Amino acid sequence: MKWRIVLGLLAVVVITGVGAYVAISEEARMAAFTEAYHARQIETGGALFEARCRTCHGPQGTGIEGVAPAINSPELFSGQRLQAIGFSGTMQDYLKGVISAGRPVPSAGTNYPQRMPAWGESYGGPLRDDQIDALVAFIMNWQGEAGPAATAPASEAVGTDIHVALPPGDAPAGAALADSLGCTGCHMLSTVGPGWMAQGQEPGIGSRAASRLEQADYTGEATSPEEYLVEAILQPQAYLVAGYESVPMPGNYGQQLTAQQLADLVAYLLSLH
Amino acid sequence: MSEAEVQAQPGVLTRVPMSRREFLYYLWGVSMALFMAEAGGALVWFALPRFREGEFGGVFSVPVEQVPAADADPGEFPAGRFWLVNLGEASVTDPRQPQDYPMAGGVRAIYKVCTHLGCLYRWVPVNERFECPCHGSKFLRSGTRIDGPARRNLDTFLIQAVDEAGTVLAESEQDPETSEARSLELPPSTVALRIDTGDRVRGGPNSKPGGGR
Amino acid sequence: MALFRLHLPLLDEIKAKGVRRALTDKADDVVTRVTAGLNIREVRGVLRDDAPARPNPRLKPHAEGFWLHMKPTYYHNLVDGLYPTFRLGWLSTFFFAFEILTGVFLMFYYTPSPLVAYEDMLNLLSNVPFGRLMRDLHKLGAEVMVAVVALHMLRTFVTGSYKKPRQFTWATGVILLGVTVVLSFSGYLLPWDQLSLWAVTIGASMFEAIPPEVVGRAVNLIVRGAPEIGAGGLLRFYLLHIIGLPLVGILALGVHYYKVILHGHSLPPEAEEVGVDTAKRVPMDRRTYFMPQILTRELFYVAGLTAILVGAAAFFYHAPLEPHADTLVTPLHTTAPWYFLWVQGMLKLGDKVLWGLIVPGVMTGLLLVLPYIEVGPSRRYADRRVGLSIGALSVAVLAVLSYMGTPWYAVQTSADQEAIAELVPQTHPGPLRLAPWDDLVVGTYEAGQWQNAPNATLQELLRIFQEGVERVESPERTSPSGVIVIEDWQNGLRKITLRVLWTETATGRPGENSQSVYLHRDSGYGQGE
Secondary structure: OHHHHHHHHHHHHHHHHHHHHHHHHHHHHHHHHHHHHHHHHHHHHHHHHHHHHHHHHOOOOOOEOOOEOOOOOHHHHOOHHHHHHOOOOOHHHHHHHHHHHOEOOOOOOOOOOOOEOOOEHHHOOOEOHHHHHHHHHHHHOOOOOOOOOOOOOOOOEOOOOOOOOOOOOOHHHHHHHHHHHOHHHHHOOOOOOOOOOOEOOEOOHHHHHHHHHHOOOOOOOOOOHHHHHHHHHHOHHHOOOOOOOOOOOOOOHHHHOEHHHHHHHHHHHHOOO | OOHHHHHHOOOOOOOOOOOHHHHHHHHHHHHHHHHHHHHHHHHHHHHOOOOOOOOEOEEEEEEHHHOOOOOOOOEEEOOOOEEEEEEOHHHHOOOOOOOOOOOOOEEEEEEOEOOOOOOEOEEEOOOOEEEOOOOOOEEOOOOOEEEOOOOEOOOEEEEEEEOOOOOEEEEOOEOOOOOOEOOEOOOOOOOEEEEEEEEEEOOOEOOOOOOOO | OOOOOOOOHHHHHHHHHOHHHHHHHHHHHHHHHHHOOOOHHHHHHHHOOOOOOOOOHHHHHHHHOOOOOOOOOEEEHHHOOOOOOOOHHHHHHHHHHHHHHHHHHHHOOOOOOOOOHHHHHHHHHHHOOOHHHHHHHHHHHHHHHHHHHHHHHHHHHHOOOOOOOOHHHHHHHHHHHHHHHHHHHHHHHOOOEHHHHHHHHHHHHHHHOOOOHHHHHHHHHHHHOOOOOOHHHHHHHHHHHHHHHHHHHHHHHHHHHHHHHHHOOOOOHHHOOOOOOOHHHOOHHHEEEHHHHHHHHHHHHHHHHHHHHHHHHHHOOOOOOOOEOOOOOOOOOOOOOHHHHHHHHHHOOOOHHHHHHHHHHHHHHHHHHHHHHOOOOOOOHHHHHHHHHHHHHHHHHHHHHHHHHOOOOOOOOOHHHHHHHHHOOOOOOHHHHHOOHHHOOOEEEEHHHHHHOOOHHHHHHHHHHHHHHHOOOOOOEEEEEEEEEEEEEEOOEEEEEEEEEEEEOOOOOEEEEEEEEEEEOOOOOOOOO
16 A cells, blocks of 8 residues: 555656646746737738738738728838828727728728728627737738838939939829829828818919928028929928928938839929919 | 553553654655645736736836926826826925935836825826825825825836837836835937836835925 | 733643643644544554554544545445446546636636637636646546546446445436536537537537427527527526536535445445445445545545646647637538537437437436336346346447547538648648648649659648549549649748639539638647647
């Protein structure tokens, strides 16, 4: 019978040992599980995106012109889009909110004919909260990848010289470019950047360009309305319109645009009286 | 008399030697006691709630832009249950500040709960002090009590100033004399503050009328 | 003059007998109270396995204490070891207590709502120290307990221990079997993953099938709290699991164990006459006393079993967690827990009322009344050949039915879906998800050319796929082929598309079935989910 006592003693020692071993490796295991589950969320999100979102937003989320905007976009991941609409939460909060509640009213500066439907269960949609979390994880996983920005090849970028000679510009092409680059997000309603459209007594930017040049506080180097607009796009820091100093306009459009694109944009802006 | 009979007699202190079997039983008992102790510890660890970042009890990240200006009204952070105060010249040299608790300039994260009986006190700009609506305890911007039935200064949380990469540039220390957390001066390249709401520093004892130990 | 005096009896004793003696006597007193009747000398006597004094003080903890009150003071030495009962009844009780203990700890971190149950499981596994171990122990204990309880019933049947005077003991045992199985089944639902939801939906549907229709519908609504299993069902199953069934179980166990002790553990058939209470007639020379022999054995079993269970749960056995329950999608090859496979097998035979309700009901009824209809006077194996044969046949039939309950029998879907499901099953990770991510090289691969794949992992996957694809060949579909396309989709994420292609013999047109799955580098399948 003594062997039972010894074996019993050994068994308790074994339990204690295994318990200690588990205790030591618990923190690492929990962290590994969190990471693994996040990866599986991305997988689930990928499948959901393919099933639900691809038809409007494109297989890689780059948007389909006239149908739905790009989600896989540097303008989203840099925080620009959130700033433009004044959203104060995190990017994940924003995505979760848009996917759950949809867009019954079009966003400022856009006019996609199809409204984004509400996907969240609490808004009458088909997706549970955890499925929407999975979609958000999948979308956020695009961050950090070289996004499909409108980057011109280095040799063709127009550069930052505001006196550069420009080819004739095509205003409708410029209007489309302003949409796809996301300019309208800040400049449509003048909450972030000066609005382009005429508002009340204030004329559109096409007419304002000339009057700005004459202002006493003008600090730039442009000598004509065209140059003023070129300077505003290539070197936004040259002159800041009063009241819009706080949110800086991105200063790298010189590297992103070709001369033709810039010309198209300027032509479009000049047409807005 | 046989050994059994000797043992059976009351009042006889016989020293019976421990047999091997008995010893093994005691050893087994000790191992079970040790296991129970380990299991107790594991159970406590199992049962203690853990807080993720952004939950009260965890760490809150506040961008440096949201820190109030020196001597301005405190910034409220309801999710984290704390006020952020920035002590500038005026707060440091405030004549109402009790001598026992001299203040240095810098940022403090003050727990929103009054140290008297748990109500949430308010900031009253007109009087430039915190006032608790329940029983009238009053505290300065620095968190030091100057009046009312509270018996200690407001509790604070430890702050870390981090830069863009997340490296800790500075963190608040505890004053060995008053056992309170010192104000934290933010280094210039600070991008955000990390406030650990799981680690609360109790306010120092303060029960004299007008404030003081 | 003092207004009141502190009167410590201990101080009086110290004054009377001296410190040492007083303290020893006090310790003696404490030990006697704790053990309900044994002083230090007598405890040491137990530990040393000395012969007990007369009158035997070791009977006092049983007679006067609470914890050992029902426990017999001695066993017949024919049934004090592992044979012939294998201590299966004791094991069943051990597992019941084990499940209660682990279950109570799990309750710290669980809320029975479909909105948070699954997230609670994730939290348990990712943010609670020992969370996974506790869950694995609970699940492992549950699976083993069902097996142990079933084996206990089988042993009791084989040794004929259900006969007079133990008929009602057997009946309470059948109730306990039901309690155990339903406890395991109700616990199944709680994680609220795909396996939970659909396995329990199938089982709960049996209630809906109860004729007449109005009764079936009412019972279904009461059990599920709604026409389908949702928030109401989860809460009701949870209440059943944590308090309803445990209460019934404890009461039934009380009656069951009391009767076991009353009549005594049944001895091997040669040693015992049917209809006789052996408990009261154990000769002095055949007694194995509880203290210390049986107590040591039981402590040894507890220690050993706990060590085995903890070791198994820590290193080998990990309870799976499938994706979140989806009330709109039933996974292919979803299956019942193993102890219900026989029912699932029967359900494939025909009408669900007959095979799902009537037959199991009749079987359970027969089990319940067995001791009252099988009243043969002998427990010897030689005299019970018919009964033992029927028992063996029943076990065999249950095994066959259980096989029929598995997905391999009669629920095979079309061959192309089966080929895809071989690689990416919907109920467990499967070979594709378990393959090393780095070996899934980007490219397009034909299953027929599996030997040319760049590495062994891809060769194996393609070979399995090819085997499934070849089964697509049929009079209606010819020249089947399979293709696996692996693309880089996102940072660390690959999209793998499985395509099965064939030609329709009737029209000559091509047919295709394809399914894509996304795999992330860090998703870590096969690491004990």
